[in-house]
Amino acid sequence: MAAQMKVIIIEPKTFDDAQQVANNLRERKPVVINFEHTDAEAAKRIIDFISGTTYALNGEIKKVGHNVFLCAPSNVNVTYTEEERKVSAEMPWLKK
Amino acid sequence: MAAQMKVIIIEPKTFDDAQQVANNLRERKPVVINFEHTDAEAAKRIIDFISGTTYALNGEIKKVGHNVFLCAPSNVNVTYTEEERKVSAEMPWLKK
Numbered sequence: 001m002a003a004q005m006k007v008i009i010i011e012p013k014t015f016d017d018a019q020q021v022a023n024n025l026r027e028r029k030p031v032v033i034n035f036e037h038t039d040a041e042a043a044k045r046i047i048d049f050i051s052g053t054t055y056a057l058n059g060e061i062k063k064v065g066h067n068v069f070l071c072a073p074s075n076v077n078v079t080y081t082e083e084e085r086k087v088s089a090e091m092p093w094l095k096k
Numbered sequence: 097m098a099a100q101m102k103v104i105i106i107e108p109k110t111f112d113d114a115q116q117v118a119n120n121l122r123e124r125k126p127v128v129i130n131f132e133h134t135d136a137e138a139a140k141r142i143i144d145f146i147s148g149t150t151y152a153l154n155g156e157i158k159k160v161g162h163n164v165f166l167c168a169p170s171n172v173n174v175t176y177t178e179e180e181r182k183v184s185a186e187m188p189w190l191k192k
Contacts (some may be wrong), residue, residue, distance in 0.1 A: 005101055005172045007126055020177060029128070030103055034161045060124050064105050065130045065164035081116060087183045 007032065015042050017063060018049040025053055028073045035067040043067075103128065111138050116146040117167060121149055124169045131163040139163075 007030045008024045010017065023030045033050070035043040040077050047061075050071055058074040072078045104120045105126045105168050106113065120127045129146070131139040142156075146167055154170040168174045 003185060005126075007103075007166065007172055007173060007174050009158065009166070009176045016101035030101075032160045032166060036161055062105065064122050064128045065132055068130075068164045070103065070105070070128060072103060077102055078103050078105060080105045080107075 005029075006008050009034065009053055011036070012042065012046055014039075015045045015049070021046070021050050021076040022053040023070055024061060025050075025073050028075050030073065030076045031071045033069045033071060035069070038067075039085070099188050100128075104163050105130065107132070108138065108142055111141045111145070114142040117138050117142070118149040119153060121153055122148075122169055124171050126169065126172045126173070127167045129165045129167060131165070134163075169192075 006029045008021075008029050010021055010024075010031055011034045012018065012021070021033060022029050033046070035046075037044070048070070050059060053059075053072055054073075059076070060072050060078060060086075062070045062078050062080075064070045064074070070078060101144075102125045103127050105122075106117055106127055107130045108114065110119070117127050117129060129142070131142075133140070143165070147157060149155075150167055150169075155172070156168050156174060158166045158168070158174050158176075161167045166174060
């Protein structure tokens with residue numbers, strides 16, 4: 001049986017919440033960050049802090065929606081399955 | 097060392113893409129669904145289909161942002177860390 005895995009969802013309020021995201025990444029847990037209710041200035045600083053964290057931990061940050069990001073530690077592989085849409089946006093002549 | 101884990105990100109275009117979400121859930125992989133570019137009617141049907149899938153597999157669906165959902169199979173535990181905000185929205189007299 002596969003081991004139990006954890007995904008954390010965080011809606012940061014202030015820059016201080018960045019630490020909570022970083023702690024979960026250090027524990028090798030993926031984190032979904034929802035900035036919909038975050039002050040724009042704080043969101044920008046959190047993104048910078050978490051970019052530093054994921055860089056240090058060899059992880060990655062992916063935008064998964066408007067104001068929603070997925071931060072993945074190095075043990076988590078993130079796969080986009082809808083490459084077609086992006087290709088068709090860049091190369092409309094390939095559009096079905 | 098922890099096993100490599102996968103998180104799938106899908107931006108569905110049509111109802112048929114629901115099957116792709118379901119296949120990943122059956123393979124015990126969490127899926128982030130971004131409905132920002134999905135027709136509203138198709139999104140509704142996909143949500144219903146995936147609700148059926150997660151119910152069958154004892155998993156869960158969580159809204160993680162406007163038009164963004166996280167679908168987790170039963171081996172994935174989803175944790176919200178920001179309960180305070182919800183409480184303060186419902187009970188504003190508790191607000192800091």
